[in-house]
Amino acid sequence: MKNTSHKWHFFRAGGSNQVKICSGKDIENIDKLDAKLWSALSCPTSGLTLDAKTLSLIDSDSDGRIRREEIISVCKWTCANLKNSDFLLKGSESLSIDNINTATSEGEVLYNSAKEILSNLGKANSNEISVADFSDESKIFASTPFNADGIITALSCGDNQQVKETFDIVLSCSDAKNDRSGLDGIDINDVEKFFADASVYLAWEKSPSENSDILFMGADTQNAFNAFVAVEDKINDWFARSQVLAYNKDVSVVMLAQTDDQLVKAYVDMNTEELRKLPIVKLNSTLVVDFSDGVNPAWSSECNAFKTFVLEKILGTTQVSYAQWKDIIAKFTPFRAWQTSKPNSKVLQIEVAKLEEVAVDSNKQALLDLLSKDRELKTKVDNFALVEKLVHFSRDLCKLLKNFVSFQDFYSKGQEAIFQYGKLFIDGRMCELCTKVDNVANHSKMATLGYGYLIYCQCKRKGAADITIATMITAGDCDNLIVGRNGIFYDYQGNEWDASITKIVDNPIGISQAFFSPYKRVIKWASEQVSKQAVDADKNVVSNLTTGKSTVATKDKKMDIGTVAALGVAVGGITTAFGMILDAIFGLGYWLPLGVLGIVLAISLPSMFIAWLKLRMRNLAPLLDGNGWAINCKACVNMTFGDHLTRVASLPKGAKLSRVEEFPNKSILKHIIALLFIIAVGVGSYLYCTGFFDKNENSKNQTVVQKATLAPKAECNVEKTKAP
Numbered sequence: 001m002k003n004t005s006h007k008w009h010f011f012r013a014g015g016s017n018q019v020k021i022c023s024g025k026d027i028e029n030i031d032k033l034d035a036k037l038w039s040a041l042s043c044p045t046s047g048l049t050l051d052a053k054t055l056s057l058i059d060s061d062s063d064g065r066i067r068r069e070e071i072i073s074v075c076k077w078t079c080a081n082l083k084n085s086d087f088l089l090k091g092s093e094s095l096s097i098d099n100i101n102t103a104t105s106e107g108e109v110l111y112n113s114a115k116e117i118l119s120n121l122g123k124a125n126s127n128e129i130s131v132a133d134f135s136d137e138s139k140i141f142a143s144t145p146f147n148a149d150g151i152i153t154a155l156s157c158g159d160n161q162q163v164k165e166t167f168d169i170v171l172s173c174s175d176a177k178n179d180r181s182g183l184d185g186i187d188i189n190d191v192e193k194f195f196a197d198a199s200v201y202l203a204w205e206k207s208p209s210e211n212s213d214i215l216f217m218g219a220d221t222q223n224a225f226n227a228f229v230a231v232e233d234k235i236n237d238w239f240a241r242s243q244v245l246a247y248n249k250d251v252s253v254v255m256l257a258q259t260d261d262q263l264v265k266a267y268v269d270m271n272t273e274e275l276r277k278l279p280i281v282k283l284n285s286t287l288v289v290d291f292s293d294g295v296n297p298a299w300s301s302e303c304n305a306f307k308t309f310v311l312e313k314i315l316g317t318t319q320v321s322y323a324q325w326k327d328i329i330a331k332f333t334p335f336r337a338w339q340t341s342k343p344n345s346k347v348l349q350i351e352v353a354k355l356e357e358v359a360v361d362s363n364k365q366a367l368l369d370l371l372s373k374d375r376e377l378k379t380k381v382d383n384f385a386l387v388e389k390l391v392h393f394s395r396d397l398c399k400l401l402k403n404f405v406s407f408q409d410f411y412s413k414g415q416e417a418i419f420q421y422g423k424l425f426i427d428g429r430m431c432e433l434c435t436k437v438d439n440v441a442n443h444s445k446m447a448t449l450g451y452g453y454l455i456y457c458q459c460k461r462k463g464a465a466d467i468t469i470a471t472m473i474t475a476g477d478c479d480n481l482i483v484g485r486n487g488i489f490y491d492y493q494g495n496e497w498d499a500s501i502t503k504i505v506d507n508p509i510g511i512s513q514a515f516f517s518p519y520k521r522v523i524k525w526a527s528e529q530v531s532k533q534a535v536d537a538d539k540n541v542v543s544n545l546t547t548g549k550s551t552v553a554t555k556d557k558k559m560d561i562g563t564v565a566a567l568g569v570a571v572g573g574i575t576t577a578f579g580m581i582l583d584a585i586f587g588l589g590y591w592l593p594l595g596v597l598g599i600v601l602a603i604s605l606p607s608m609f610i611a612w613l614k615l616r617m618r619n620l621a622p623l624l625d626g627n628g629w630a631i632n633c634k635a636c637v638n639m640t641f642g643d644h645l646t647r648v649a650s651l652p653k654g655a656k657l658s659r660v661e662e663f664p665n666k667s668i669l670k671h672i673i674a675l676l677f678i679i680a681v682g683v684g685s686y687l688y689c690t691g692f693f694d695k696n697e698n699s700k701n702q703t704v705v706q707k708a709t710l711a712p713k714a715e716c717n718v719e720k721t722k723a724p
Contacts, residue, residue, distance in 0.1 A: 006032060011408070014620070015634035018406035021398060024085025030405065031072045039406045041630040042067045047436040048418045049492040050403075051131075054396040057389050065628075071404060078393045081107050088398045094130035095394045110390060113383040120144065131395055134388045138182035146374040148381035151177045151185040156370045163370070166363040169354075170194045173346040180381075191367045197345040198359035204343055205352055213334040220309065225335055227305040228328065234280035234299065238289055239322050246285035289325075292318040407635055410620070413644070416492075419624060424457065424471050424499060426487030427480050428649040433472040433620075433637075434489070435627060440468055443626035444505060450622035451614045452637065454505035455481060459489045459497035469499070472623065474642030477513045478506070479520070507618075508611035510639060517611075518603050615639055 006029040009020040018039055021027065035041070043066050045055040058066055058074050079085040083101050097114045101107040114129050120140050121133060134140070141147040145155040157164040167186070173194050176184035208214040215221045275298035282294025291311065295303045307318050314331070315324060347355060402408040403418045410417040416432070424431040437443045440456050447454055452472040459467045469489060473481065481504065489499040620635035637645065651657060 008033065011411075013411035014407065015636040018408065018411075018633065020408060021089075021401050021405065024079065024088055027075050027088055027398065027401065028079045028085055030075045030401070033405070035068060036632070038068060038404070039631065039633045039635070040404050040624075041632050043404065043419075043624075043630070044628040047421065047438070047627055049416075049421065050400060050418045051392065051396055054392045054400075057392055058400070066400075066404070071400070074393060074397060075401075078390065078397055080104065081110055081390055082394070088394060091395055091399055093132070093395055094128040095391050097127050097129055100390070106386075109383050110387055113380070114387045117384060117387060129387065129391060131391055134391070137180055140384065141180040142182065144181060146370075146377050147180040148374060148376075148378040149180045150371065150375060151179045151187050152367070152370045152374055153179050153181060153183040153185040155181070155183065156185075156374065160366070163363065163366045166358050166367065169350060169358050170367065173197070173350070186367075188368070188371050191364065191371070194347065195359055195364045197343065197347045198350075198355055200343050201345065201347050202352070202356060202359065204338075204341065207338055211334065211338075214338045215335065216331055217313065220313065221335055224309040224313065225332055225339075227302070227309040228332055230302045231280060231299070231306045232329075234302075235289060235320075235325060238279050238281060238283070239287065239325065241279055241283055242285060242287050245283055246287065287322045288319055289321075290319045407620075407633075410635075411641070419627070419629075420492070421469060422489055422491035424469065424487055424489045426455075426457075426485065426499070426501075427476070429473075429476050430647045431471045431473060431645070432647075433474065433623075433645045434469045435471075435623060437468045437470045437627065440470075440503060443470060444503065446626035447623045448505050450619045451507050451617045452505070452619075452623065453478060453507045453509045454623075455501050456503040456505075457487065457489065457499040458502050459499045461495060461497045464495075467497070468502070470623065470626075472620075472637070473509055473646055474618075474637060474639075475646035476509060476648045478509055508614050510615070510642070511608055511611055513611070515608055517607050615642075618642070 006025060008026070009022055010017045011020050012018075016039075017037070019026070019033060019037060045052070045059055045064050045066060048055065055066065056062075058070055060070055060073070078088065081101050081104070082088070083099050087095075087099055097111055097118075100111045100114065102111050115124075117133065117140055118124055118126055118129060120143065123133075143155075145153070145158070152167070154164060154167060157167050170190060171184065171186055174186050174190035177187055177190070179185040217224050275296060278296055278298075280296050280299045280303065281289050281291060282296075284290075291303050291307050310328065311318055311320060314328060320328070347359075350358075399409070399418065402415075403410065407417065409415040410420075419435050420432060421434050421436045424434050437456065444454070444456070447470060450472075452474070455471050455473060457469050457471065459469060481501065483501050483504060485501045487499045487501075489497040491497065615638070616636075618637045620637055621631040621633075624631055624635075
């Protein structure tokens with residue numbers, strides 16, 4: 001241990017000496033406690049009942065683990081910013097700001113920030129700031145125009161109407177961000193994107209004025225282009241067919257793809273789809289399209305628009321040659337390119353005149369200045385976060401120490417450790433040692449070394465993802481604990497889950513269970529064998545009936561003489577051994593009860609001894625190591641403590657029990673008497689056959705003879721005495 005003047009208090013629990021956190025001085029000097037005396041050196045941030053926010057604040061490197069050095073750092077920081085570190089032992093939800101140590105510069109900042117937070121919450125007259133005050137961040141920043149989150153809102157614009165109007169337009173063209181105040185706002189990316197998109201769009205709008213070829217028909221260019229595009233593909237198709245027809249007039253039928261009769265029928269039936277597949281104008285080999293004669297009825301509206309807006313205005317005629325058609329395409333090329341390059345952004349919803357008015361550098365700079373002002377308050381807002389950190393540590397730090405530096409909460413009555421995820425009710429008992437498990441296969445490999453009877457349960461709840469828990473059963477028996485058995489799990493937040501056993505790690509639960517386990521195993525084995533034989537016999541009978549075979553043998557097979565002799569020897573040996581055992585037992589006389597007790601102990605004592613050894617080694621450490629903890633001490637769970645962790649059902653005090661069952665089992669007393677009578681007759685017959693009673697008669701006769709032979713000698717002695 002490091003040299004220190006601080007006096008520590010230790011308690012003995014789980015087979016090791018563990019430090020007891022009983023004062024603020026213990027927390028202040030936690031760095032001086034030898035690492036070898038810490039119960040744990042690291043633990044995961046998941047699967048614990050401690051506030052997840054607190055755990056994330058302690059996990060400074062965000063690696064998902066709490067380590068010893070991180071806890072030491074937190075203890076030092078917290079105690080340095082409190083006037084009285086004994087306050088940490090209370091684990092209070094709220095912190096008095098008067099307890100903040102203003103003697104240091106950081107403490108003074110924390111005090112002023114706490115006062116400002118209370119003021120923002122409308123609690124300026126209060127001296128208590130709680131964890132709940134930080135549950136909704138928007139309440140703290142509800143009336144603050146700037147809060148260092150990189151987002152500005154309408155409140156940030158103040159009374160400047162021009163800036164506010166610019167803000168509203170930028171917001172309408174952006175994906176709204178949620179400010180800490182709860183209002184919709186914009187960030188620097190939104191501002192930059194809006195003004196960049198506005199610049200591109202306005203430049204696109206100015207292109208026609210800079211290039212006269214784009215709107216070569218003035219205001220009519222758009223309508224002309226629409227009419228041109230509508231027939232462009234069909235006219236290109238017409239010229240292609242016309243060129244082939246000019247080369248060979250015999251292919252006209254193929255070009256039309258239908259006979260004249262079919263065309264007339266399609267027109268009469270108004271089968272427009274079939275007509276639209278044909279050339280737009282009647283084919284000829286002159287390479288000149290005449291829109292005044294032979295127009296396909298299905299294209300009449302498009303052709304009329306093309307004549308009106310394009311041919312008559314550009315060529316002044318209803319006919320167009322192939323060369324003229326190429327010139328028309330060239331004329332519309334600049335307009336087509338301009339249309340294609342039209343930007344696609346939300347600024348297009350703003351009128352061009354309004355956009356030109358708003359999208360100026362002065363307005364952009366005004367918004368950027370507001371964002372810069374918001375960022376300047378980062379230090380202030382970070383101090384708000386430090387106040388939240390101090391409040392969380394004031395409530396949860398001592399709790400963590402009592403489950404990390406030592407397992408003080410685990411070994412204390414009325415307390416629950418942070419790794420106890422809830423309570424499982426199953427098979428008439430309540431199990432309190434339940435831990436959340438992410439990987440059953442990996443966890444069970446390590447947890448098996450803890451010599452505890454473990455059950456793994458999959459827990460389901462509507463609207464929540466399934467979870468898996470590992471539960472150590474430390475009281476009762478395991479007769480009815482089987483895979484598939486259902487129970488109810490209540491997590492530490494009080495939520496109810498349907499639990500089902502998915503895996504069992506078998507180990508002794510108690511000494512009494514070990515006493516009866518050999519007999520239960522024999523009974524189970526015998527019942528399984530009888531059941532198996534019965535099932536096999538039933539299958540044979542059904543099989544014989546379905547196949548038509550007789551169940552009675554037509555002819556008995558002769559048994560070999562050697563087999564008969566071997567069976568005789570075996571039966572004789574068994575009978576002799578059984579007889580010797582009975583002779584030894586009943587030969588004990590008045591010591592018979594002790595002999596029976598000795599047989600019982602000979603059967604149960606090995607099982608009880610093995611159970612006693614395993615129960616002495618039953619340990620919590622592998623159970624936690626399987627979840628990623630680094631346990632640094634013994635954490636045994638003895639039989640007395642086990643009765644506390646698993647509560648077996650019992651009647652409440654003062655309850656009245658009626659022992660008369662509504663549907664009692666049939667009486668078996670007469671069967672027991674009959675069985676005892678049969679056993680007595682059998683034992684008596686055995687004793688008679690072995691000459692046990694003859695031995696007693698012979699001993700009695702020998703006694704009588706001895707008395708008879710001794711009596712005359714006595715008389716002779718008397719006579720000899722009287723002779724003188």
